[in-house]
Amino acid sequence: MICYEHPLNERIRTLLRLEDLFNKVDFFLARATPIEHHAALVALFEILDVTGRADIKSDLLQELERQRGLLEGLRKNPEISEEALNRILNDITVAFRDLLNVSGRIGGHLRDNEWLMNIKQRMSFPGGACEFDLPSYHYWLSIAPEVRHHDFSEWITPLLPIRSSSNIILKLLRNSGRIFRYTAYQGLFQQTDSGHLAQLLRLKIEKEIPCVPEISANKYALNIRFIPFGPDQKMNVYEEDIDFELAYCNL
Numbered sequence: 001m002i003c004y005e006h007p008l009n010e011r012i013r014t015l016l017r018l019e020d021l022f023n024k025v026d027f028f029l030a031r032a033t034p035i036e037h038h039a040a041l042v043a044l045f046e047i048l049d050v051t052g053r054a055d056i057k058s059d060l061l062q063e064l065e066r067q068r069g070l071l072e073g074l075r076k077n078p079e080i081s082e083e084a085l086n087r088i089l090n091d092i093t094v095a096f097r098d099l100l101n102v103s104g105r106i107g108g109h110l111r112d113n114e115w116l117m118n119i120k121q122r123m124s125f126p127g128g129a130c131e132f133d134l135p136s137y138h139y140w141l142s143i144a145p146e147v148r149h150h151d152f153s154e155w156i157t158p159l160l161p162i163r164s165s166s167n168i169i170l171k172l173l174r175n176s177g178r179i180f181r182y183t184a185y186q187g188l189f190q191q192t193d194s195g196h197l198a199q200l201l202r203l204k205i206e207k208e209i210p211c212v213p214e215i216s217a218n219k220y221a222l223n224i225r226f227i228p229f230g231p232d233q234k235m236n237v238y239e240e241d242i243d244f245e246l247a248y249c250n251l
Contacts, residue, residue, distance in 0.1 A: 001204040005202050005203075005206055006201040007200055008218075014050060015166045016170070017051055019167065019202050020045075021050065022047065024043040025040050025044055029149065029152055030094065032143075032145040044110075044155060045120045047159060048111070051162060052106075056209070057099060058097060060068065060165040061096065064096045065094050066251075067168075070120060070142035071092070098164065098165075099161040101161070102158065102161050102162075106159070107163060109155075110160050161198045174200070174249055176250055178247060178249075180248070183242065185241050186245065187227075189244075190223050190224075191222040192221045196248040198248040201217060202246070204246075205226075205245075205246075209242060211242070212229050213226055213227075226238040
C-alpha cells in the first residue's frame with residue numbers, strides 16, 4: 001500500500017513540511033560527500049523559513065498542553081495501557097519543557113550567523129552557490145566531513161525541540177485515525193456531510209494501481225479524483241473502479 005496524506009488546515013500542513021525537511025536533513029547528513037551536505041544545508045534553510053512563523057512555538061506549546069490534559073483523563077479507562085499512557089505523557093512533558101526553554105525567536109542562532117545568511121541569500125538565485133560566488137562555502141565543503149558534521153550539530157540542535165514536539169503531535173494525530181474502506185467508481189469518489197471531523201486525511205491504495213489521488217476537501221464535502229500516472233500524464237480520470245482506505249484523523 002502507498003499512503004497519501006492530505007492536511008486540512010495550515011497548522012498540520014506546517015508540521016508535515018517540517019517532518020519532511022528534518023527527515024531530509026537526517027538522510028543527507030548521514031552521508032559524507034560535499035554534495036549531500038549541501039543538500040542537508042538547503043533543507044536546513046527551508047526549516048528556517050518554515051519556522052519563521054512567529055506563533056509556531058506557542059501553537060506547539062498549547063497543543064502539547066491540551067493533549068496532556070486529554071490523555072490524563074484516560075487514566076481510569078481499562079482499555080488504555082497504563083504503560084503506554086505514561087510513556088507518551090512523559091514524552092509530552094520532556095518536549096514541552098525543552099520547547100519552553102528555547103529562548104528568543106526560533107532559528108535566531110542561524111539568523112545571527114552572517115556567514116550562513118550570506119549563503120542562504122545566494123542560494124535563492126539559480127546556481128547561486130557556485131564556488132566563484134561563495135569561495136568560503138566552497139572551502140567549508142572541502143574540509144573533513146567530521147568538521148561539517150560538528151557544525152551541523154551546532155546549527156540544528158537548537159531546532160530539535162520543535163522537531164520532537166511536532167513529531168509527538170503528528171503521531172497522536174495519525175493514531176487517532178478512523179479507517180473506512182470505499183470504492184471510487186470509474187476513478188471518482190464524492191462525499192458530502194459525512195459527519196467525520198478531521199484535520200488530516202490518510203488515503204491508502206495498492207502500489208500496483210498506476211494512478212494518484214487528487215484530493216479536494218472542506219468541512220462540507222470531500223472529492224477525490226484518481227489521475228492516471230505516466231510520463232505523458234494528462235488530467236484524465238482513471239477509468240476503472242478503485243478500492244481504497246481512508247482514515248479521518250482528528251486531535
